[in-house]
Amino acid sequence: xxxxxxxxxxxxxxxxxxxxxxxxxxxxxxxxxxxxxxxxxxxxxxxxxxxxxxxxxxxxxxxxxxxxxxxxxxxxxxxxxxxxxxxxxxxxxxxxxxxxxxxxxxxxxxxxxxxxxxxxxxxxxxxxxxxxxxxxxxxxxxxxxxxxxxxxxxxxxxxxxxxxxxxxxxxxxxxxxxxxxxxxxxxxxxxxxxxxxxxxxxxxxxxxxxxxxxxxxxxxxxxxxxxxxxxxxxxxxxxxxxxxxxxxxxxxxxxxxxxxxxxxxxxxxxxxxxxxxxxxxxxxxxxxxxxxxxxxxxxxxxxxxxxxxxxxxxxxxxxxxxxxxxxxxxxxxxxxxxxxxxxxxxxxxxxxxxxxxxxxxxxxxxxxxxxxxxxxxxxxxxxxxxxxxxxxxxxxxxxxxxxxxxxxxxxxxxxxxxxxxxxxxxxxxxxxxxxxxxxxxxxxxxxxxxxxxx
Ligand code: TRP
Numbered sequence: 001x002x003x004x005x006x007x008x009x010x011x012x013x014x015x016x017x018x019x020x021x022x023x024x025x026x027x028x029x030x031x032x033x034x035x036x037x038x039x040x041x042x043x044x045x046x047x048x049x050x051x052x053x054x055x056x057x058x059x060x061x062x063x064x065x066x067x068x069x070x071x072x073x074x075x076x077x078x079x080x081x082x083x084x085x086x087x088x089x090x091x092x093x094x095x096x097x098x099x100x101x102x103x104x105x106x107x108x109x110x111x112x113x114x115x116x117x118x119x120x121x122x123x124x125x126x127x128x129x130x131x132x133x134x135x136x137x138x139x140x141x142x143x144x145x146x147x148x149x150x151x152x153x154x155x156x157x158x159x160x161x162x163x164x165x166x167x168x169x170x171x172x173x174x175x176x177x178x179x180x181x182x183x184x185x186x187x188x189x190x191x192x193x194x195x196x197x198x199x200x201x202x203x204x205x206x207x208x209x210x211x212x213x214x215x216x217x218x219x220x221x222x223x224x225x226x227x228x229x230x231x232x233x234x235x236x237x238x239x240x241x242x243x244x245x246x247x248x249x250x251x252x253x254x255x256x257x258x259x260x261x262x263x264x265x266x267x268x269x270x271x272x273x274x275x276x277x278x279x280x281x282x283x284x285x286x287x288x289x290x291x292x293x294x295x296x297x298x299x300x301x302x303x304x305x306x307x308x309x310x311x312x313x314x315x316x317x318x319x320x321x322x323x324x325x326x327x328x329x330x331x332x333x334x335x336x337x338x339x340x341x342x343x344x345x346x347x348x349x350x351x352x353x354x355x356x357x358x359x360x361x362x363x364x365x366x367x368x369x370x371x372x373x374x375x376x377x378x379x380x381x382x383x384x385x386x387x388x389x390x391x392x393x394x395x396x397x398x399x400x401x402x403x404x405x406x407x408x409x410x411x412x413x414x415x416x417x418x419x420x421x422x423x424x425x426x427x428x429x430x431x432x433x434x435x436x437x438x439x440x441x442x443x444x445x446x447x448x449x450x451x452x453x454x
Contacts, residue, residue, distance in 0.1 A: 011171055016251045018172075020259045022179030023068075023234075023243045025324030027264040028186065030113055031232040033271040033318055034293045039228060040272055041279075041286035043221040044214035049269070051222045055229035056265055059442055062434040063235045063401055064257045066408040069420045071244025072253055073412075077335035078238035081245065085412050092411070095403040099238035100336045102396040104352075106237070107329035108359035109388045111163070114322040115155030115364070119145060120294065121315035129298045129311065135284070138295040145294075146367035156364045157357070163326045164353035167334055170345055171246050175327055182324045183263075189317040190267060193274045196310065202280025209286060210272045223449045226442065227393065233264055236397035236404070239328045242335050253420045254427070267321075274314075278304070293318065330356065363388060398443045405443075409436035 013019040040048055074081035078096035086092040123129050123141075130137040145151055166174045197203060234240055240260075244253070275293070278300040279286055288296055297314055301307040330353055337348035362372040366385035373383045380387060408417065409432060422428050 012246050012248050013176055013251075014172055016247075016256055018176040018180060019243065019247055019251065020256050020263070021183045022175050022324075022328075023240060023256070023260045024263040025179040025183050025321075026234045026239055026243065026328030027232060027260055027325075028183070028267045029232075029234075029321050029325030030110070030117075030318070031228070031325075032264065032268040033321055034113070036228065036232065036268045037272045037275040038288065038292040039224060040210065041276075041288065041292060043224065044216040045209040045286075046212045047214045047217040048221050048225055049210055049272070051217075051225035052229055052268075053265065055226040056233070056261060058434065059226065059439055060229045060233045060235060061257065061261050062431050062439055063230075063405055064233055064240055064261055065253060065421065065431060066404050066435055067235060067238070067240035068244035068247070068257050069253045069417075070404065070408060070412075071241040072247045072251070073416055073420065075245050077242050077245060077339045078332065079336055080339045081238075081241060082407065085416070086407075092403075092407065095400065095407070096238060096336075098396060098403075099236075099241075099400050100333050102237040102392055102400065103239065103329045103332040104356055104359060105388050105396070106392050107163075107326060107356045109363040109385050110322070110326055110329060111159045111356070111360050112152060112156050112363045112366075112385065114159040114163075114319070114326055115152060115157075116145060116294065117315055117319040117322050118159055119151060119155045120298070121312070121319050124298070124308070124311040124315050127308065129302060131302065133299075133303055135295065135299055138299045139291065142291060142294045149365045149368050152364035152367065153361065156360050159323075159326070160353060160357045160360065162323060163330055164349055164357075166323075166327050167330045167349040167353070168346055175331060178327065179324055182320045186267070186317055186320055189313050190270045190274065193310070193313060193317070194270055196306075197274050197277035200277045200281040200304070202282075203277040205280045206273065206276035209276055209280075210269070220449075223446055227398070227446050230397060230401060231393055232268060233261060234325070234328060236400035238332050238400070241404070242332050243328065245335070254423065395447070398447055402440045402443050405435040405439040409440075 013022070036052075070081050070085065074084045076084055078099045079093050080096070082092035082096040083089070120129075130141060132138070166178050168174065169177075197206075230236060247253075247256075275297070276286060279288075279292070279296055282300045282303055284296050284300060298311050301310040301314065304310065330349065333352040333356075334345065334348045337343045337352065338345055343351075362384040366373045366383040368374070376387070377383045382390060417432065418428070421431060
């Protein structure tokens with residue numbers, strides 16, 4: 001039996017609600033507000049959303065439960081958690097280590113996009129967004145940010161700096177505090193913006209688009225929906241495992257996991273209900289791609305009443321969402337160094353944050369002409385930024401997802417599983433079945449698809 005008291009009181013969440021807020025803060029991020037709406041737009045709406053919801057239920061929820069549970073019973077960060085529950089098997093420890101590395105890579109480019117959100121927040125507040133009704137002005141603005149080495153490095157530095165400062169403050173006064181207030185602010189802003197959007201003329205078209213039928217839905221879209229459910233819930237690299245390790249014995253794995261998954265889904269759908277009415281109201285295309293947020297939103301908002309305030313609120317919401325996700329990405333390697341090498345939190349967070357910051361430089365200059373940008377694009381077909389995203393989202397995260405589901409499905413004891421999940425017998429049986437068979441097979445399916453074998 002693992003000694004639950006290896007962690008001091010301040011290394012646990014103050015309340016289960018604090019855990020749910022912090023974990024939902026991790027899950028809700030650029031993936032929900034920036035990526036999900038534009039993917040929905042590109043894949044034609046309704047059916048894509050339906051498949052996404054199905055993936056959350058069949059795939060995301062079981063992995064979420066598995067990660068939180070391994071964290072809770074091991075009371076450790078990924079590498080030590082796998083080690084403790086597998087009698088120090090090297091193979092399982094390696095899985096934890098891959099997760100830690102994945103966190104490094106994801107945060108290094110995530111922080112660059114986080115920097116863009118801060119830049120747009122700054123432009124909104126300073127009233128420096130173009131007062132122009134032509135999309136070109138906004139496309140040029142985004143293009144010049146994307147290519148600017150100076151701006152990217154500056155905002156990447158600011159974003160990483162804030163992230164490190166919060167993680168330095170620890171579980172309770174840093175992560176939990178920011179998670180709670182950040183999520184609350186996010187919810188208020190999102191509901192406020194959704195109410196505003198619902199008064200716009202394009203609202204009914206948007207509803208029909210998000211929940212109605214769609215024409216250009218393909219199997220590729222279905223697989224994209226599945227993969228995104230994964231990324232959006234922060235699964236596959238031990239982030240939820242690490243947060244779960246700060247739970248106390250009395251806290252419930254099933255109910256807290258359910259709350260996190262519901263919050264994440266609610267906000268992804270909410271983001272669509274904010275973005276599409278605005279997009280349709282000014283007659284823009286829903287399939288605009290990654291520019292949907294950075295080009296369409298300021299363009300659209302500034303043509304509408306109260307657009308100045310609307311754009312400040314929107315980019316504040318986006319920055320907050322990005323920040324609470326970034327915190328969870330930095331916490332994984334930090335907790336690993338604290339746990340496995342006995343470092344102090346101060347040292348661990350600073351060293352990890354520093355390395356990730358440097359690793360982010362090539363991503364920050366990827367929009368430019370140099371080696372990391374155009375140079376790599378000519379040889380690899382992708383610049384550094386896109387390669388980092390591709391490697392982690394398509395390979396490292398699904399690999400980690402297979403690992404955690406097999407670990408909980410087959411490696412740990414039935415007694416350990418039953419203690420945490422056995423309160424509702426039918427749900428327990430379904431979860432074990434999903435973790436043992438469905439989840440690994442579905443993920444292999446995604447990987448084969450990415451390899452174009454299928
Ligand atoms: N889920 C976050 C988003 O939607 C991103 C994120 C944070 C993440 N931590 C993660 C993704 C861990 C994968 C793994 O933006």
